[in-house]
Amino acid sequence: MQGTKVVRPFPFFRAGARASQPQLSKPILVLEDVYKFFRPDQPTLRGVDLSVERGEFAFITGPSGAGKSTLLKLIYRELRVDEGRVLFCGRDIGRLTDKSIPFLRRNLGVVFQDFRIIDHWTVFENVAVALEIVSMPQRLIRSRVAEALERVGLAGRGPEQTSNLSGGEKQRVAVARAIVPEPALILADEPTGNLDPHLAIDILTLFEEINSTGTTVLFATHDHSLISKRDHRLISIDDGRVSEAQQGLKHWQGSSGIHTLVG
Amino acid sequence: MEVKSAITRAKRGLREERRLYIVAVTSLAVAFICLGATLLGVTNLDAAATRWGQSGRITLFLRDGADPQDIAQLRVVLEGLADVSEVTHVTPAQARESFLEEADVGADLSKLPSEVFPASLEVVLVQGVTRERSESIAMRLAQFRAVSDVESYGRWFQKLDHLLWGARMLAGGLALLVMFCVVAVIGNTIRLAVARRRQEIEVMKLCGATNGFVRGPFVLEGMFQGFASALLAVLSLLVGYLVLHDSVDSTLAALTGSKVVFLGARTVVALLVGGAVIGAIGSAVSVRRYLAV
Secondary structure, eight states: OOOOOOOOOOGGGSTTOOOOHHHHTSOSEEEEEEEEEEETTEEEEEEEEEEEOTTOEEEEEOSTTSSHHHHHHHHTTSSOOSEEEEEETTEEGGGOOTTTHHHHHTTEEEEETTOOOOTTSBHHHHHHHHHHTTTOOHHHHHHHHHHHHHHTTOTTOTTSBGGGSOHHHHHHHHHHHHHTTOOSEEEEESTTTTSOHHHHHHHHHHHHHHHHTTOEEEEEOOOHHHHHTOOOEEEEEETTEEEEETTSGGGOOOSSOHHHHHO | OHHHHHHHHHHHHHHHTHHHHHHHHHHHHHHHHHHHHHHHHHHHHHHHHHHHHHSOEEEEEEOTTOOHHHHHHHHHHHHHOTTEEEEEEEOHHHHHHHHHHHOOOSSOOTTOOGGGSOOEEEEEEOTTOOHHHHHHHHHHHTTSTTEEEEEOOHHHHHHHHHHHHHHHHHHHHHHHHHHHHHHHHHHHHHHHHHHHTHHHHHHHHHTTOOHHHHHHHHHHHHHHHHHHHHHHHHHHHHHHHHHHHHHHHHHHHHHHSOOOOOOOHHHHHHHHHHHHHHHHHHHHHHHHTTOOO
16 A cells, blocks of 8 residues: 655754764755745746755845745745755755754754844843753853854843844844854845944854854845855845856856846 | 743743733633632532431421320330431420521511420431431321421422532533633633734744744643632632621521531632643643744
């Protein structure tokens, strides 16, 4: 009898599980012929093929509505692929059961344009929540949060109310929350969209520092000034299709102009 | 650790939403007071019925001018019965005196003549005599020449049984109604709290929180609301009982021969635990639909 195949939660996405050595030598993220439809006749992503190596820093760019956020949502499984596969550490996350999704997200850090931090919580509470969910002892949480706050330039600011912080500081809190569980991959969805240009550069630098310690970073932005200042790999999405440049805008081979590229 | 974290977050939730929760707990306490008051009524009716049932008695009203020899013979027969523990002869004068002592009808009855009250033999049965056996003894005693009427209190027991049945049904219906109220009120309160803390839920889910982790504090908050409402209701009823029982006791003692009792320990525990469990269920049900992020 041929029944429906049951997909079990992957060990890697269970609490306490670690990736095996062969997994570590493969790309951290692979998208294979990915389609996502919100309307049947008009796919938001069409046949996206993409491979991201461990420790890479890549910009994802494209005009507003091109599908940057959709791509990231497919990775942290807020959305499910309609066709194709999204492999994170070799696992097809499109086929994860609902119960396994939290364990996938514990391996990811997500940062948003609107910060998504809780204003009536303290800075410490906002960062600590990412460790509380894995039932880490309080003593360890305190030291890890202090370390993360130091990395984002907010050392000693833990007891402050988040509502009193500036936009740039709030985004630093969000970054601290994303890095504190030491995830394998950080997804930043327009993290500088609400910030002044000089603060945007600061935040970008912060992500680069995080990347320099080995964490893979996917940085979605349509800010041309940011992209043009760095030589990171550039993944452009336009009309649901992906085109790439390995070393920033200077090496851009795409058929579209720069303004089309970044919106 | 997860429980500890849920308790910490529930405390924070209760602190942040205290106004909302105070309103909910007060509303629910009113519902619990209604249920508790009905249960108090059932408990007291039960106590009276038990007391009457256990102190089985028969009153033999004697004919006017009955032959003292017949009465003496009747006493001998009665005292020889294994089911009888005590026989007392009450004269009309004693009956009048007893009535004037116990009755509180709000009128001057001191001028009532003794002749109004018939002489009687008060027969106390031994413990454990069933109502059927009591009825059969009464029927046999009615055959004696000196006896004009027999009161075995069977009709009273029947009425009391009906009353108890009705009260129990009322309590059952009220319990269902209160359960519905608790689920609805706590469900809505938690729904409001969830809506206000939607961003927190979203953040936790994006950080990898399981549904159980997110649901935990809300279930605890619902549990606390149910428990606090039941506790408030029990305490209110206790205060009412302590204030009123002195004045009610004498009237009830005259009418039923029993005193007012408060809810039993089991009933109180059942109310508190029931409140907590229903509260937890209500919140778990209402928070479920907000967990998809």
